[in-house]
Amino acid sequence: MKRTRTDWNIMKGLLAMVGPLWKIMGLAIVLGTIGNLMASFVPIFGAMGLASYMDHAFLAPENAILPASALVPPNQAPSIAGWILIAILLCGIFRGVVKYAEQACNHYIAFRLLALIRHKIFAVLRRLAPAKLDGKDKGSLIAMITSDIEQLEVFYAHTISPVMIALLTTLVMEVVFIKIHPLLGVVALFFYVLVGVVVPFVNSRLEGNTGIEYRSRFGQLNQILYDNLLGLREILQFSMEEKRKEYFLQENQKMEEANLRMKEKEALSMIGTDILLIVAGIVMFLCSGCLAQAGWITVGEAVVATVAMMSSFGPVVALAALSNTLRQTLASGERVLDLLEEMPVCEDLLEGADWISGDIAFHGVDFSYENGAMIPFLTDFTHEFPQGKISGIHGSSGCGKSTLLKLLMRYYLPNAGEITYGITDVNQMKTEALRKSIAFVDQDTFLFSDTIEANIRLGKLDATRKEVEEAAKKASIHEMIMSLPNGYETKLSELGESVSGGERQRIGLARAFLHDASYLFLDEPTSNIDSLNEGMILKSLRQYGADHTVLLVSHRESTMKIAEEVLEVPFIELNN
Ligand SMILES: Nc1ncnc2c1ncn2[C@@H]1O[C@H](COP(=O)(O)OP(=O)(O)OP(=O)(O)O)[C@@H](O)[C@H]1O
Ligand SMILES: [Mg+2]
Structure with a gap:
């Protein structure tokens, strides 16, 4: 050492x-x-x-x-x-x-x-x-x-x-x-x-x-x-x-x-x-x-x-x-x-714009992780995701789709280039405001060892029970919750292991719907969900996408269908 x-x-x-x-x-x-x-x-x-x-x-x-x-x-x-x-x-x-x-x-x-x-x-x-x-x-x-x-x-x-x-x-x-x-x-x-x-x-x-x-x-x-x-x-x-x-x-x-x-x-x-x-x-x-x-x-x-x-x-x-x-x-x-x-990879910004709006744009962005992991797709990357539309991102596993969403969340900073929401650079807005304006459903939803209601309520801490239920309905999980003896009061075990992968994803989605932010980023939101529930969720997403900006990462064709435009990440074979 x-x-x-x-x-x-x-x-x-x-x-x-x-x-x-x-x-x-x-x-x-x-x-x-x-x-x-x-x-x-x-x-x-x-x-x-x-x-x-x-x-x-x-x-x-x-x-x-x-x-x-x-x-x-x-x-x-x-x-x-x-x-x-x-x-x-x-x-x-x-x-x-x-x-x-x-x-x-x-x-x-x-x-x-x-x-x-x-x-x-x-x-x-x-x-x-x-x-x-x-x-x-x-x-x-x-x-x-x-x-x-x-x-x-x-x-x-x-x-x-x-x-x-x-x-x-x-x-x-x-x-x-x-x-x-x-x-x-x-x-x-x-x-x-x-x-x-x-x-x-x-x-x-x-x-x-x-x-x-x-x-x-x-x-x-x-x-x-x-x-x-x-x-x-x-x-x-x-x-x-x-x-x-x-x-x-x-x-x-x-x-x-x-x-x-x-x-x-x-x-x-x-x-x-x-x-x-x-x-x-x-x-x-x-x-x-x-x-x-x-x-x-x-x-x-x-x-x-x-x-x-x-x-x-x-x-x-x-x-x-x-x-x-x-x-x-x-x-x-x-x-x-x-x-x-230890210095953070990216310090939270306490000053800057209080809200974000407009198209999402990448201007000549280069990014690689600290360990030097190559992401060819994010090399001199320029693209625009229009406001108020559902945009899909499709590409091979490991090509950098989740990384792209993390850059938009400002978890990491690009090595070069700019990322903007409307006319505002991500580095010119308060980090808290940025994250409040975005609902992000990660590839793995973490559930706390608390009640289902408390887990959904994370999306909006002062939400009424009715709002929580509405969000759960949109995520097609309400009926499953109501079928449990304690309903919304059901406690999830410590690692959330008592919840299936699909249920976990749907609770994550309910959280995002409840958050009701102007931007919704979804990373594989339906990968573990059956077609019936997927259909209901996509219906909610379509409604949500009518007046929100949605970025949707998915390998699933049926899910991708709701995207109004799709960014196809070309397959690039890595030599190293
Ligand atoms: N924290 C990290 N540190 C270093 N390398 C990472 C980190 N996270 C991801 N990577 C690497 O960056 C590349 C892109 O990862 P990313 O998760 O963005 O892929 P993806 O397109 O979302 O893949 P998938 O479809 O499988 O979810 C991968 O090669 C991955 O190993
Ligand atoms: Mg991913």
Whole structure:
């Protein structure tokens, strides 16, 4: 997979989205730091208690690390033990409360941000559609909207604040070590940097692209699953169950292997970190022991320093573990940022003419898709479809008929030439006005999992029930709807699979009739409809065509008959 941004740029892009939530993030960092210090100070307080006994045994009170008032003769042991016990209890109890509050803040930020990013993604898709959704990458888009955005939760809830918390707790602990002896401060700093900076860096080098490979295989598997679900009928029809299953299992195996490689590296890095922590404890023990022997610090202080070293690695170790997921998170972040910044093939126009009328004309139009797919018919194409007439377009499959309608809808822009409605260029009218003036019945009508009435009403949201029924009658679907137990209230199942192809087309037509726009573009409107229903629909279309401009794409001769003129696309054999 090609990376176009540096890790730093991705983090900057993701951080820029924190925006107004930075105050809560600040609170999470402060709470996290206090919580981690409390956790570290439970054993440190214990060691301090022990130290005060030891220092009494070995040294004069003025050298002890606890305040003189806290140092009591051994016969007053219960009072100091009580003091320490209270401190430990308070740390223990408040550590839980503070941790809870920190996590609540982090997750509040993360989920608010994820919701915000989802909103942004959908707004971007709205801008990029329909061209973006015309392509074949719906599976990876779905994968992105679901798993990539989820993965960003790791960044917002478990990356930003841990880094800051590790920095702040390290600073406080450094003060503790330096207070005992500056040399111990240097030793501690060495290990903090080793575990918190060097280990994550080495980890990410060792890990290489395994995390990214895993995520991309995961995306691929999603795509296959999506294809299998949508193509279930074809799979059954052509007895491809075994083949598809084998393919799925093979890809699953590859994903598992990538996962295993990633986990092995994670495990190695965990072992390495654990060994380092033990080494850090031993080194601190030896150094502070030597200092105590030389009389520069007390024995109790040596014990406190060793315990402090061992117990204060929590936030720094969290950084070491972060690098394991950070690569995946950044890869997800990059895909999300790429989509957010993707420029639409054709930007919606907010300014320009409010309505369209007149003949439809193509003037020397050239068009090819972004992937360079050749459409010879749309090369220096000049033609006029007269207003108020039914014009047919007939030609071989794949010659570019649907593309021509999509150009008229301004889903795409021509590479050269002009497309005009009357005297107005498509680029000089508001896109919303353009689409409102056109009812477009696509080759595949999409039905929402809602009632039949709601699906037809999409054509005109404020239509009365009577208008909906009138439109359904024109599309020859009214009787079929009335024969259903719940009539217009019948719910269509999620993918509309309970509706036949012909019924689906007729619901699409009803939508278009209800929309009642001055232009009606029909792409194969009768391909799945029996002759009887076709006859009724054509009758409605003829009536509609009397005072509307209709463009009709069809392979069906009987349908084409209602066209007052037909554009025959010549058959051109492609050499490439
Ligand atoms: N989104 C797209 N990206 C790239 N190529 C595309 C895209 N949509 C269509 N094409 C290609 O452009 C050519 C014209 O497609 P189009 O759908 O316009 O054909 P058509 O005349 O409507 O065919 P049919 O009669 O089968 O519906 C085809 O070769 C098709 O593969
Ligand atoms: Mg087509």
